[in-house]
Amino acid sequence: MQLDAATQQTIDTWLNGNYDQETKAEIQQLVAQNASVELTDAFYRSLEFGTGGLRGIMGAGSNRINKYTIGTATQGLSNYLLNKYPGEKIKVAIAHDSRNKSDEFAGIAADVFSANGIHVYFFKALRPTPELSFAIRTLGCRSGVMLTASHNPKEYNGYKAYGADGGQFTSPDDTMVMDEVAKIKNIDDVKFERIAENVELIGEEIDQQYLDAITKLSVSPEAIERQKDLKIVFSPIHGTGITLVPKALAQFGFDNLTVVAEQEKPDGNFPTVVYPNPEEKEAMTLALKKAQEIDADLVLATDPDADRVGIAVKNNDGEFVLLNGNQTGSLLINYLLTAWDEKGKLDGDQYIVKTIVTTNLIEAIADAKKVKYYNTLTGFKYIGQLITSLQGKKTFIGGGEESYGYLIGELVRDKDAVISCAFIAEMTAFYKDKGSSLYNAMLDMYVEYGLYKEELVSLTKKGKSGAEEIKAMMEKFRSNPPQTLGGSKVKTLKDYELGVETDLIQQKQSKLDFPKSDVLQFITEDGSIVSARPSGTEPKIKFYCSVNAPLSTREAFKDVDAQLAAKIKSLMEDLQA
Ligand SMILES: O=P([O-])(O)O[C@H]1O[C@H](COP(=O)(O)O)[C@@H](O)[C@H](O)[C@H]1O
Numbered sequence: 001m002q003l004d005a006a007t008q009q010t011i012d013t014w015l016n017g018n019y020d021q022e023t024k025a026e027i028q029q030l031v032a033q034n035a036s037v038e039l040t041d042a043f044y045r046s047l048e049f050g051t052g053g054l055r056g057i058m059g060a061g062s063n064r065i066n067k068y069t070i071g072t073a074t075q076g077l078s079n080y081l082l083n084k085y086p087g088e089k090i091k092v093a094i095a096h097d098s099r100n101k102s103d104e105f106a107g108i109a110a111d112v113f114s115a116n117g118i119h120v121y122f123f124k125a126l127r128p129t130p131e132l133s134f135a136i137r138t139l140g141c142r143s144g145v146m147l148t149a150s151h152n153p154k155e156y157n158g159y160k161a162y163g164a165d166g167g168q169f170t171s172p173d174d175t176m177v178m179d180e181v182a183k184i185k186n187i188d189d190v191k192f193e194r195i196a197e198n199v200e201l202i203g204e205e206i207d208q209q210y211l212d213a214i215t216k217l218s219v220s221p222e223a224i225e226r227q228k229d230l231k232i233v234f235s236p237i238h239g240t241g242i243t244l245v246p247k248a249l250a251q252f253g254f255d256n257l258t259v260v261a262e263q264e265k266p267d268g269n270f271p272t273v274v275y276p277n278p279e280e281k282e283a284m285t286l287a288l289k290k291a292q293e294i295d296a297d298l299v300l301a302t303d304p305d306a307d308r309v310g311i312a313v314k315n316n317d318g319e320f321v322l323l324n325g326n327q328t329g330s331l332l333i334n335y336l337l338t339a340w341d342e343k344g345k346l347d348g349d350q351y352i353v354k355t356i357v358t359t360n361l362i363e364a365i366a367d368a369k370k371v372k373y374y375n376t377l378t379g380f381k382y383i384g385q386l387i388t389s390l391q392g393k394k395t396f397i398g399g400g401e402e403s404y405g406y407l408i409g410e411l412v413r414d415k416d417a418v419i420s421c422a423f424i425a426e427m428t429a430f431y432k433d434k435g436s437s438l439y440n441a442m443l444d445m446y447v448e449y450g451l452y453k454e455e456l457v458s459l460t461k462k463g464k465s466g467a468e469e470i471k472a473m474m475e476k477f478r479s480n481p482p483q484t485l486g487g488s489k490v491k492t493l494k495d496y497e498l499g500v501e502t503d504l505i506q507q508k509q510s511k512l513d514f515p516k517s518d519v520l521q522f523i524t525e526d527g528s529i530v531s532a533r534p535s536g537t538e539p540k541i542k543f544y545c546s547v548n549a550p551l552s553t554r555e556a557f558k559d560v561d562a563q564l565a566a567k568i569k570s571l572m573e574d575l576q577a
């Protein structure tokens with residue numbers, strides 16, 4: 001069997017150390033089978049904090065999610081907190097989603113925090129990720145963790161780690177936590193013995209505070225009052241959305257909700273879908289079926305930890321169409337700015353946020369409404385960080401990213417599908433109340449600002465060899481960038497890893513004002529953008545394409561849309577040539 005020395009050493013540590021029999025048996029079985037690929041993947045490194053915290057496949061190994069890696073991460077986080085807040089009675093909050101073992105891992109995190117003398121507010125049953133962010137802020141916690149792998153396949157689990165502001169850790173604290181985790185060389189240095197008096201159960205009282213707070217954000221309660229029978233279909237896709245989305249919609253005033261029965265029950269095997277990800281068309285099938293059956297106005301579906309939401313609306317031919325994250329995000333921002341404007345609430349102090357791989361349509365909308373916009377790197381944690389840095393100086397109206405994540409208001413510092421569902425329903429009611437529909441509101445938005453069409457192409461490359469392949473692809477684009485894309489010259493290259501923007505026509509370079517990140521962007525003379533980056537949560541390389549063209553009328557939509565689809569295809573062919 002061919003294993004490198006460091007990997008072999010880690011395996012030996014696990015086989016000889018204080019790990020339980022079940023774990024050792026799992027490793028020994030792989031050793032007996034000479035499963036060098038599996039062993040390498042499981043042990044060649046320790047799990048690292050990526051875009052969305054720790055995330056990995058469940059199983060034995062330093063590069064897997066198991067009670068030992070969760071325990072070690074929590075010990076590292078505890079050490080960081082104890083250093084940062086010496087002499088203080090530190091409080092943290094813990095929640096978990098519906099995945100297999102999420103509850104068990106949440107218990108381990110509680111054991112370790114409490115054993116370190118940290119007070120734990122422990123959600124006694126599954127809850128959405130955004131509610132954890134809210135709880136951290138409301139309960140004056142210094143940190144919090146959410147046990148979830150978000151929308152990843154069922155084999156995965158993970159650990160989203162939050163700071164005192166309710167946002168996921170960003171630099172320099174993310175590295176400080178990781179350094180503390182890396183310092184733990186021996187599993188015996190992790191305190192697994194729970195101190196029961198340090199663990200306090202929480203639940204309904206936080207739910208109610210959260211629901212009351214988000215209801216106050218509502219901008220168009222009159223429209224909802226008149227359209228309260230808006231027919232909404234909702235699916236939690238076997239996740240945590242069920243705990244709060246129906247209540248939030250009810251509290252906003254909607255009283256005609258149908259929950260997709262087959263997907264209502266939380267279940268870590270996600271038995272009715274291939275992936276529990278509302279970005280996947282297939283995951284929306286049952287919700288769409290229900291919507292057709294009852295002739296609904298709106299379809300909403302949330303991912304397992306209820307921070308993402310996918311939606312579908314009826315087009316003018318009476319068919320339900322799925323909107324992508326750029327469309328929903330643009331619609332939300334357009335609605336919010338319109339409604340704030342109508343109420344005379346825009347006074348120059350407000351702002352919105354998107355990420356660099358999210359549609360520039362949002363910039364066009366903000367410009368037209370004279371509202372300031374910001375771009376951040378991919379990762380909602382950067383949006384959260386920005387909100388915290390501007391808190392008290394400017395007002396955050398809303399923000400979002402292409403990967404189905406949005407947030408309205410400053411109560412939470414992560415994407416929030418509960419708030420988003422309420423506001424997507426509110427905007428649908430708003431346009432219906434004006435005699436239009438959400439679909440027509442989208443067409444009108446395109447007529448006003450131009451039709452922006454985006455597509456995400458991801459290539460999956462698993463394991464150590466996959467990671468190397470992705471690295472090589474990025475290097476190739478970096479050293480040999482495309483000259484033309486979709487028939488138009490590439491005029492700008494942005495390299496966020498080097499922090500440099502190059503004007504390829506004038507051969508001029510300038511600095512990019514962003515933290516370093518492995519992202520490349522090619523911008524053509526006709527305004528198309530292609531961004532390439534390795535995913536930080538899944539073994540994938542991602543290509544984000546964005547093209548746009550003017551749209552003269554609602555009726556011209558299908559033709560212009562088809563032209564833009566063809567353009568994206570040719571762009572992607574050029575890129576892969
Ligand atoms: O997975 P989630 O929903 O927690 O979301 C996390 O991962 C997404 C995908 O990231 P990547 O492209 O690096 O895989 C990011 O867009 C998102 O901001 C982040 O919060």
Ligand SMILES: [Mg+2]
Nearest residue numbers: 150151303307
């Ligand atoms: Mg999620």
